[in-house]
Every structure is written in structure tokens, then in C-alpha cells.
Amino acid sequence: MQKTSDPAELQAIAKQTRRYIIEMITAAKSGHPGGSLSAVEILVTLFFDVMRHDPANPKWPDRDRFILSKGHACPVLYAVMAECGYTPVDQLNTLRKLGSIYQGHPDVRFIPALEASTGSLGEGLSLGIGMALAARLNQSPSRTYVVLGDGEIQEGQVWEAAMFAPYHHLDNLVAIVDYNKIQLDGFVRDILDLEPLTDKWRSFGWNVLEIDGHSIPALQQAFATASSVKGKPTAIIAQTIKGKGVSFMENNPKFHGTAPTDDEAKRALQELA
Amino acid sequence: MTAKPKFELKLGLATREAFGKALVELGRENKDVVVCDADLSKSTYTSLFAKEFPDRFFECGIAEANMTAIGAGLSASGKIAFVSSFSVFSMNKGFEQLRVTAAFPNVNLKVVGTHSGISIGEDGPSQMSIEDLSLACSLPGFTVLSPADEVAMMALVWAAAEHFGPVFIRAGRLKAPIVYQPGQRFEIGKAIQVVEGSDVTLMATGLMLAESIRAAETLEGEGISARVIDLHTVKPLDRDAIAKAASETRAIVVSEEHLVDGGLGVRVAQVVAETSPCAMEFVGIENTYAESGTPEQLLEKYGLVASNVLEAARRVLKRKKPG
Numbered sequence: 001m002q003k004t005s006d007p008a009e010l011q012a013i014a015k016q017t018r019r020y021i022i023e024m025i026t027a028a029k030s031g032h033p034g035g036s037l038s039a040v041e042i043l044v045t046l047f048f049d050v051m052r053h054d055p056a057n058p059k060w061p062d063r064d065r066f067i068l069s070k071g072h073a074c075p076v077l078y079a080v081m082a083e084c085g086y087t088p089v090d091q092l093n094t095l096r097k098l099g100s101i102y103q104g105h106p107d108v109r110f111i112p113a114l115e116a117s118t119g120s121l122g123e124g125l126s127l128g129i130g131m132a133l134a135a136r137l138n139q140s141p142s143r144t145y146v147v148l149g150d151g152e153i154q155e156g157q158v159w160e161a162a163m164f165a166p167y168h169h170l171d172n173l174v175a176i177v178d179y180n181k182i183q184l185d186g187f188v189r190d191i192l193d194l195e196p197l198t199d200k201w202r203s204f205g206w207n208v209l210e211i212d213g214h215s216i217p218a219l220q221q222a223f224a225t226a227s228s229v230k231g232k233p234t235a236i237i238a239q240t241i242k243g244k245g246v247s248f249m250e251n252n253p254k255f256h257g258t259a260p261t262d263d264e265a266k267r268a269l270q271e272l273a
Numbered sequence: 274m275t276a277k278p279k280f281e282l283k284l285g286l287a288t289r290e291a292f293g294k295a296l297v298e299l300g301r302e303n304k305d306v307v308v309c310d311a312d313l314s315k316s317t318y319t320s321l322f323a324k325e326f327p328d329r330f331f332e333c334g335i336a337e338a339n340m341t342a343i344g345a346g347l348s349a350s351g352k353i354a355f356v357s358s359f360s361v362f363s364m365n366k367g368f369e370q371l372r373v374t375a376a377f378p379n380v381n382l383k384v385v386g387t388h389s390g391i392s393i394g395e396d397g398p399s400q401m402s403i404e405d406l407s408l409a410c411s412l413p414g415f416t417v418l419s420p421a422d423e424v425a426m427m428a429l430v431w432a433a434a435e436h437f438g439p440v441f442i443r444a445g446r447l448k449a450p451i452v453y454q455p456g457q458r459f460e461i462g463k464a465i466q467v468v469e470g471s472d473v474t475l476m477a478t479g480l481m482l483a484e485s486i487r488a489a490e491t492l493e494g495e496g497i498s499a500r501v502i503d504l505h506t507v508k509p510l511d512r513d514a515i516a517k518a519a520s521e522t523r524a525i526v527v528s529e530e531h532l533v534d535g536g537l538g539v540r541v542a543q544v545v546a547e548t549s550p551c552a553m554e555f556v557g558i559e560n561t562y563a564e565s566g567t568p569e570q571l572l573e574k575y576g577l578v579a580s581n582v583l584e585a586a587r588r589v590l591k592r593k594k595p596g
Binding site: 061065107108109115116117118119120123126127128129130131132133134135137138156157160161163164168 | 307328329331333334336338339340341342343344345346347348349350351352354369370372373374377378379
């Protein structure tokens, strides 16, 4: 894989990633487009610029770890991993079909290069803590990145984990909240509001950065800051737009968990041309 | 006269204490062993490990779900993580995490639940783990161990560490009668015939093994030859030992300090049904939660002493079909 720090090149990869997401979910006729599209820049910046990893050597002990705790957004992870060379691009459209490595939620039995099987919300940050502790014990430079959904952090276990990581000074751990404001039943603020979200993480002892989660330079800057902060983990509150990049999916709760029709997919791909 | 060994069941360590000691020895041998506890380390005896290996011990506070998944993350990064709490909390509060972060991805996590069963006593039913074997066995890929004494626990902690994959180990609060001689070999999935016998088989796990041995001795005095088998591995069961006992003795009693529903007994019955169907009786807790009391009072009241095994043996012998 070719890594790059050039925002324009990363933006081009992000656009291609969005196209794959639309194509995969359309072919599957089910899946979660909204929360996949909102996390594109976060994952592209991590996998193509920030993280130390090697698709030719996926079990490299000192690699950085990535956990998609909001496992239902796996199309974005599959697209990015395929573009990196971990898995075949030409099988992306087998998503959710019997026998596909691209399972409905991430499954290490099918893709051993995944760091975790996820899908039941609320568990990824704890797993990431375990990996960060192991890295520290091994005196490894490995850093662990966990992407959480906003609805997901309504789960109590997230706050058990949020309490643990700063107490143990896990400065090799970064939690990124994909704050796209929509969950399955509607807008987060109408279901169980998270605000004041930044204050919550800060009061738990995290170094908190609030950024535009679609700005690649902002993401690069935030990950660089996270790496330089010692003694505490970093939480990045990434302000994002659900369905980002496809006009009729943006901020539309319908596209949390509904595949586009063939016609909608065609229009979406035209917008992403 | 038979040449059966006479068992003098002296009290040894509680299996939880044997676990704590074994963990320290294991930690000396294997630097990858790490331990997590949820504010019960003095009771689970992981405090012994914490004292000797503070860098490899993680006190997680009263947050079992988080602890379980942290353990899974440590194991996913190549450590051999033991996560420990009272069994009722490990299994019930951590169950979802055991399912998704350990069982489903086949992570090398070891879960140790102490204070299992009702013999925890005075603390009462909210602390009593009587569903843990059922829950643990329901998880695909999990190995489930239930040692009867300190010798078995020490050996099985090591066996669990050597086995790749998720393991649940059940430990008790009370001092446990010593059944085994030092040096006894234990293999995961291999039952141990503790007493030879041909008329009836008494199978048991955990503290019910000693009660079954006592029952076998009483039966011997009545001229009945009872075989006693320790099912220290509840999953995977030793199908050969069960099938052999079923075909040779044609009468089986299974005893456990656990709900009969979903417990060891029904798992044994499945194997018996699939191999050599025979008369069976079950000694366990019948569809209820217990209460506060001394362990001795509770074991007596809820039917988990030698006399209950004896009565079950007499019932099953009446139902035994001719060979």
C-alpha cells in the first residue's frame, strides 16, 4: 500500500471509499450506509496516513491497532482494508452474502487481519484498553485507535472503560467518537442526549479534542496531538454528518440502516463521480 | 473383601485459594500471564499474584463487563489473561462480553469464578452462582472446568493456561476435602475414576465429588459396588467414560452444586441418551434460589450432601434395567 500525508490524495481515497460503500450496500440490499459514510475521513486518515501497519504482515506485533467498535459501519472498514491490500477489492460486493469474508458485522474468523469482532455495541473501548495495556507491558510503540458511534456511548460499559483508561494513564489509546447525531430510532438528542459530550469525556480525565470529522487536516492534526500528549488517553469528538457525501442521505435517519434502491445508488454514485 | 482404597477426606485449601497460589506459580513460569480482578482480589486470592507481579495485575474496580473485555483485549494481543471475580458476577455481568469478545472470536481468555454454588453461605442468593455452568457451557468453544480440590485446581489452572482458547474455571469459597494425591495427572476432557465400582456410577463435579465418595462408602457397606467419577471437565465431556459407565453399570447419579436445569446432569444425560441409555437420577438445586445460612445448613437444606446422593443411588438402582 502507498501511504500519504497529502490531504488531496487522502480526499481522493475517501471519495473512492464512499463509492465502494454505496456499491457494497446496494449489492447486499441491506446494511448501514449513514454511519459508514460519516466515518470515511476518520478511517482513511488513520489507515493511509497515521497508523503504523503493514498489510503484508498483518500480525506484526508492534503494529498499531484499530477497532471499529460501531461494528455495523463495517462497510467503511472493509472498503479501507481492501484498498490497503488486506482483502480483495473485487469481492467487496459479496458483503453480507453466505460465504463472504465481508460479514454483516466484523468477524475475525473471516478476516484474521481484523483486531476484533464487534457488532454488539459498547465493547470496543474495553478491548482497546486491553490492547493498550499489552503494548505498554511489552514496551511496544503500538498505539490503539477505537472508533465509537455516538449512539453507542449510551452503553454503560463505555463509561466503565472511559473511567479506566485515564486512571491507568493510557496515552497510547485514542477513542474517536463519530458524532453524526443520528441513531437507529432517530436523532440522538431525541432519544438519549449525550450533551455536554466534551465535558463528559474531559471530566473522566481524557485529553479531549473536538474537531470537524470530515476535515482531513483537522484529523491529522488531532492524531498528531494525541500522539504527543503524555499521561492520558485522547478522545476525539469528531463532528460528522450522517450519510456524508450523498445529498439525500445526509442527516437522514432513514439511511442509518437502509440500503439504497438501485435508483438511489445510481444518483449517489453520480454525486460521488 | 474388596481392595478399594479407603478415602480419608481431610479438608484442604478452598479451591479459590488453590487457584490464587497456582496463579503465582504460573506467573513465575510464564511472563505472558496477566490477571484482572474486579475489587474482589482478597476473596478470589488474585491478591497473591498482585503482590508478586504488580505490573501484570490490573485492578478494574467494580466493572465486570469492562474487565472481561479488557482481558479479551490483553489476550488478543498475545497475553494469557485471567479475569477473576465471584462466579455470579463473572458469568452474569460479563456474559455478553464473554460471548462477543471471547467465545465468538475464540480469544485465549481465562475466566475464573470463585464463590460458586450456594456454599458461599451467609451472603445469600444474590451472590450465589447456581447458573454458571449452564451459562459457560452455552458458549461455543468454551472449555469449562470445575475442580474438586486443591490438587485438581492447581493442575487445571496450568492446563487452562496451556490450552489455547477461552476457559471458565469454577472455584468454591469453602475449604475443600482433599480427594487427590499430589502428582495426580489431570487432562482437560478426561474424567477421572476415583472409586472403582460395577453396580451404579456416581458422577460429580466440584464439592459434590467428596459427597459422592462418602455415599459410595456407605453403599459399599451395604454390599453395593459404586463407581465414582470426577467430571472435572464439564465441557467438553468425557463421552467415553460416560458411555462406559452407562453400559457397564446401567445406573447413573449425577451430582452438582448447581441448578439441575441446564447443569452437568442434563449434559451427561445427553451423552447417555446418545450412547447407552440407562436409568439416571440427578442431585442438584431444583428450580429455586437459596437463602442465607451457614454453608452446612444450606447444603443440607437444598439437598447437596452425601445422604442425598445415597438416596438418589437407591432410587436409580430400583429403576435399573437388567443387563
